[in-house]
Amino acid sequence: MAVTVAPQAAPAPASRPRITAYTAERFALLAVWVLLIAGFGVALPDSFLTWGNFSILFASYAPGALLSLAIIVPLTAGDFDLSVGATLTLSSCIIGVLNVWGGVPLPLALLAALLAGIMVGAANAFFILWFRIPSLVVTLGTTSLMTGLVQWMTDSSTIGGIAQGLVTAVVGGTLLGVPYAFYYALATAILMWFVFEYLPLGRRLLFVGRGREVARLNGIAVDRVRAGALIASAVIATAAGAVYAGVLGSADPSSGLNYLLPAFAAAFLGATTIMPGRFNPWGAIVATYFLATGITGLSMLGIPLWVTNVFNGGALIIAVMVSQLTRGREASDIG
Amino acid sequence: MTRTTALRAMLAAAGMLGFASTAFADAAADGLAAATAKLATYREKPVFKAPGPAFDIKSCAAGKKQLSIPNASTNPFLKGIIDREIQVGKSIGLTVQEWQNQGQPSQWVQGVEYAIRNHFTVIDLISGIDPKTIAPQIEAAKKAGVRTMTSHFYDPSQPRTNLTSSDLPVSFNTIGKILADWATVNTKGAANVVIVKTDEVPPTGPLVDGIRSELAANCPNCKIVQEINVGITEWATKIQPSVQSAVLAHPEVNVVLPIYDSMSQFVVPALRLAGKTGKVKVATFNGTPFVLDDIRAGTVDMDIGESLDWIAYATIDGHMRDLCGLPQPAEINVPFYLFDKSNVADAGVPAGYDKGYGNAYVTGFRKLWKLEK
Incomplete structure (x- = not known):
């Protein structure tokens, strides 16, 4: 299933207006983000415009940012991975069950979660590539399967008391006033940006997403690239689960799925910025924190929470719409 | 206005202000004392109070079947109540079965239809299923002679639906x-x-x-x-x-x-x-165990708990009174108990669902039901 964004024509060197439009599109969301911050800053000068507020915002949305980064890897290769939310839950609950109930040392529990994540990615890849089942169907199935397994292994109960080491490693310490959680998301984004932009692997991933047959005819091992993308996605989602467990200090068996739609919203919103027309890690990060800023500001104003859902959905639709208008409503095969 | 009059007015105003502030301080102190006294009652180990007159529960329950439908079987609180209801049922000759579901109304509908087809006597909608959500099925159950009851759901002040045979509300x-x-x-x-x-x-x-x-x-x-x-x-x-x-x-x-x-x-x-x-x-x-653990860890300060086993006994008691035509208690009557740092160790390490509440109710109910003397 192809889920690529319509190719963005490279800006023609001789065409100044085209460059201007492209540049405007690249930074439009960033500009709106700054305006949003300014707006909330005017409304709430004492509480919103503080470094403390932003440091908390950066840390608490780190699991969501990681999840949107996880999603864009297979999306770039043309596959949906709906199982990242369940993988996040599976990861945090494996850590909780092993560490709290089983008394397993934290590093081993983390290793077990990582292995489980790799297995999830490999299983997704096996069913999608070997049996040629659409990724949407397979990852929907594995989501349900993992949800059931998590309910079984946790007895549907939240597991509190995860080793303090994880909490300390995630939110216990700060760098420039921002808890470490944010830097895990940042480091992942940097790594992905490097791979996407500077390594042949990143180009192969993009080619596979844009046209599998063309990529195959050019000698790219399409199935291997897609399998790698699905495993990478599961591994990043596993990391998101570990960070989530560290932020909460507990493992909640039911909350991961609720992160799925916001993560997809951030991934698609991110495809309209920084490198418009392409799923890109910086776009995903900007989009995640743009949406988080909206939720935080609206919450601080005491506005009912249903408004934040309207904000999220409205921002996504408007951003994609403006992006399409900027590019002359070129045919797009997003989703 | 002369100077004397102005002075008198100022003195009167100051007096009024002083009186008001004293009255306000008194109200605050009185309120604090009242709140402290009320809290003290919930810090004492729960005491059993009979929800009604004694009755022979075994004769009521003989040959009867109860289908307990929780809001969702994934909720350990509700699952815990039903597991205990099954045990209590065994001791009085009542068959209690759980209708496992994942919180979907279509599954609740299936549960009611299952109860009708299999000639259950009571359908117990536990904590969270609004009878109005499945009204046609409850009406059908009523016609088939199956009584539907709710437990641990409404507050006594909330209007009850006439779909149910009886209700055991909790004072939220x-x-x-x-x-x-x-x-x-x-x-x-x-x-x-x-x-x-x-x-x-x-x-x-x-x-x-x-x-x-x-x-x-x-x-x-x-x-x-x-x-x-x-x-x-x-x-x-x-x-x-x-x-x-x-x-x-x-x-x-x-x-x-x-x-x-x-x-x-x-x-x-x-x-x-x-x-x-x-x-x-x-x-x-x-009173969920992981939150009680958080009290021990110092991240939560207080949790109001209820014993699941006590809820199970009280639910069976209420439903059997309904079946025997006895008056229903106005509430489920399971006492609330405060857990804080001073007593959370009583809930176990790690905390459990039924620890720390004492077991006064077991003997209490068994005597009330004429199972013991």
């Missing part, structure tokens, strides 16, 4: 009052409260009303700074950022009341990230 309003009194006492009458609630759950209304009315009655200096309404499906994504925002936007907040204790897993990290752990107190309701 009282729970709200306990939370308010706790906030009053633990801030010495100066609580600035954030309430985290879920309006879509019917008991939320009377519970939050209880907080409001009790703060108004006992704490003139207390204030509800913000009420945050979060839908159940959004607890994981919305509670943490909302609470963070609330305590940052209102630095005077010193108490957060997540009214259902599973919310507290998202309140605790919010306070941790905002640097408010220990500075903002957290009190809640349900």
